[in-house]
Structures are given as C-alpha cells and as structure tokens.
Amino acid sequence: MGGQANGENAIPTINISAILSPGSSEGERRAVIEDVRHASVTYGFFNLVGHGIPKSQLERAFESAKLFFALPEEKRMEVHIGKALGRSFRGWEPPLIQQHQEDLLPDTKETFIVGREVPADDPEAGSFLTGPNLWPDLAVEEFRDVVLAYQSRMVALAQTIVRILVQGLPAEWGCPPDALDGLTVDPAIPMRFLHYGPVEQKDPRQFGVAPHTDFSAITILLQQAGTEGLEVWHPPTEDWIPVPVVEDGFVINIGDLMQKYTAGYYRSARHRVITSAQENRHRYSVAFFLDGNLQFKTKALDGSGPETAVGEYVRSRLMATLGTRGPTL
Ligand SMILES: O=C(O)CCC(=O)C(=O)O
Numbered sequence: 001m002g003g004q005a006n007g008e009n010a011i012p013t014i015n016i017s018a019i020l021s022p023g024s025s026e027g028e029r030r031a032v033i034e035d036v037r038h039a040s041v042t043y044g045f046f047n048l049v050g051h052g053i054p055k056s057q058l059e060r061a062f063e064s065a066k067l068f069f070a071l072p073e074e075k076r077m078e079v080h081i082g083k084a085l086g087r088s089f090r091g092w093e094p095p096l097i098q099q100h101q102e103d104l105l106p107d108t109k110e111t112f113i114v115g116r117e118v119p120a121d122d123p124e125a126g127s128f129l130t131g132p133n134l135w136p137d138l139a140v141e142e143f144r145d146v147v148l149a150y151q152s153r154m155v156a157l158a159q160t161i162v163r164i165l166v167q168g169l170p171a172e173w174g175c176p177p178d179a180l181d182g183l184t185v186d187p188a189i190p191m192r193f194l195h196y197g198p199v200e201q202k203d204p205r206q207f208g209v210a211p212h213t214d215f216s217a218i219t220i221l222l223q224q225a226g227t228e229g230l231e232v233w234h235p236p237t238e239d240w241i242p243v244p245v246v247e248d249g250f251v252i253n254i255g256d257l258m259q260k261y262t263a264g265y266y267r268s269a270r271h272r273v274i275t276s277a278q279e280n281r282h283r284y285s286v287a288f289f290l291d292g293n294l295q296f297k298t299k300a301l302d303g304s305g306p307e308t309a310v311g312e313y314v315r316s317r318l319m320a321t322l323g324t325r326g327p328t329l
C-alpha cells in the first residue's frame with residue numbers, strides 16, 4: 001500500500017483501494033488514512049491511484065476536451081462564459097482572462113468550465129456558480145455524456161477523499177468521520193477542462209497558470225500522459241517540485257477552504273503551470289474543484305476562528321483573479 005515517495009521531496013503516490021474495497025482490514029484502511037494525512041500536512045499534494053475508475057473513461061475525457069478545443073473560435077464563442085445564465089460561470093474562458101498577481105501577465109490557458117447541471121427554471125439558477133451548463137455544438141454522446149459521466153465519478157471520489165481527510169485529523173479534535181459531509185451535499189463543483197497551447201515567446205511574467213493556491217476544499221486533477229509543467233512550492237526546501245504524471249493517477253491537492261476548515265493542519269500549497277515555447281507542445285488537463293455546498297459554513301474543526309461560508313469565500317477569491325477581463329460574479 002502506497003505512501004512511498006519516488007525520491008527525496010517527491011510528491012507521494014497513494015493507493016486508496018483499501019478504502020474502497022469492503023474486504024480490507026481496519027489496519028489497511030488506517031494505513032491509507034495515515035498516508036493521505038502525511039502527504040496533506042507535508043505537501044498539500046499527492047498522486048492518488050487505486051480509485052477504480054477505468055482508464056478508458058479518463059482517456060475519453062481527454063478526447064472530448066480535444067474535440068472542444070479544436071473547434072474554430074466562432075464555435076467556442078457560442079459557449080463563451082459571457083453567455084452563461086446570470087452568475088453561473090459556465091462555458092469557454094478564453095486565454096488571458098485570469099490573473100493571479102498584479103505584477104504578472106494573465107494565464108495563457110484556455111478553459112471550458114462545467115458545473116453541476118441545474119435546470120434554467122430552478123429558482124436558484126443564475127445565482128453564483130449555479131445553473132445550466134453551456135454545451136458546444138458537438139455530438140451529445142461525444143461530449144456532454146462523456147463530461148457528465150466523468151463529473152459524477154469526480155463527485156463520488158471527492159466524497160471519499162473528504163472522508164479520508166477528516167479521519168486523519170488529530171484525534172483530540174474529536175471529529176466524527178462525517179464532520180465535513182455537509183460540504184458534499186449539492187456541492188458547487190466547477191470543473192475546468194484546460195488547454196495550454198505553445199507560447200511564441202517565453203516571458204518570465206507569464207505562466208500557463210501563474211503561482212496560486214486553489215480556493216476549493218479539494219481539487220482532483222487529471223494530467224495528460226506525456227506532458228509536464230505542473231509544479232508545487234515546497235517551503236522547507238524553498239523550491240518548485242515537479243508533479244509528474246502518474247499512470248492512471250489523479251493529482252489531489254488541498255485547497256484554501258480545507259486549509260481553513262482544518263485550522264491550517266492540511267496545507268493549501270502554491271502551484272503553477274509553466275509554459276512551453278516549443279511548437280506543437282500542447283498540454284491538456286482536467287481540474288475538478290470541490291468548492292462545496294455554497295451555503296455550508298463552519299468554524300475550523302478544532303473549534304477555532306470565525307465561520308467561513310463556502311459561497312462567499314469562493315466568490316471573493318474568484319472575483320479578485322478575474323479583474324475587468326472576466327464576468328462580474
Ligand atoms: O493544469 C494543471 O495541471 C493545473 C491547473 C490548476 O492549477 C488550476 O486550474 O487551478
């Protein structure tokens with residue numbers, strides 16, 4: 001069972017199959033919880049395998065993403081984020097929209113954003129991160145079905161990971177394993193299909209995604225095999241550690257909400273995606289953010305600090321990165 005690092009300061013790979021299989025012993029389950037705890041305290045990042053999601057489903061997600069990003073610009077414009085209902089924030093976000101720091105240039109990535117499918121006639125539709133998805137002009141079975149099937153896998157995996165994380169908290173906090181289950185009820189789940197094209201000239205002030213922490217509770221990231229570029233900041237050694245693609249693995253990272261809810265016990269680590277100037281060097285990834293139920297709020301699980309409400313918190317953080325280039329949320 002996992003936890004083994006590939007070398008000094010390498011992001012660990014953890015196999016969670018003991019958590020998912022009914023036949024495993026309590027000792028095997030505790031070993032997974034301990035590995036996840038250690039990785040989340042130390043790096044805020046780990047690679048997860050043993051999730052039970054077939055490889056073919058991961059490959060199909062990339063095939064669908066490539067179909068979308070290969071559409072001509074006027075077709076991508078048909079689902080531009082500006083067309084999303086109210087403040088639901090769905091659809092195509094072109095390159096050069098998100099800016100994480102004033103002294104840096106906006107990110108080169110382009111993304112297609114999908115959320116929980118909420119019908120347009122729902123009373124909540126059009127409120128922050130809530131509403132119907134925008135679907136591009138692609139065959140339903142090649143795009144929409146694939147995306148929603150992948151999304152439902154991610155929701156289930158996110159629930160599993162939240163439970164594992166809660167069980168790894170210090171015993172003296174006395175948290176029941178379901179302490180954060182409220183987060184995962186009708187959660188806001190923005191999922192970004194990401195495409196990083198080659199840049200013409202590398203500029204030190206520009207990144208695929210500039211250094212940032214995620215606002216989410218947790219993020220489940222699928223990286224395309226054979227690509228590189230994701231790096232995580234490791235304060236003890238003060239350097240950027242690459243996060244290599246692990247076969248059939250997801251990168252799990254702790255976001256700011258989880259860091260808040262665990263009084264800083266789990267670390268929301270800064271990370272970035274560097275650009276490549278090499279022609280034909282494209283990178284695809286899929287980032288699923290478990291923000292959580294937008295009404296959910298709690299103090300940290302050790303009883304400290306003020307309450308943080310998911311919706312208010314994520315909205316303020318997101319707005320700060322969109323500036324005047326993105327929609328008003
Ligand atoms: O594409 C990646 O590898 C990471 C993307 C990311 O960090 C983000 O969208 O927050």
Ligand SMILES: [Fe+2]
Nearest residue numbers: 212213214271
């Ligand atoms: Fe991120």
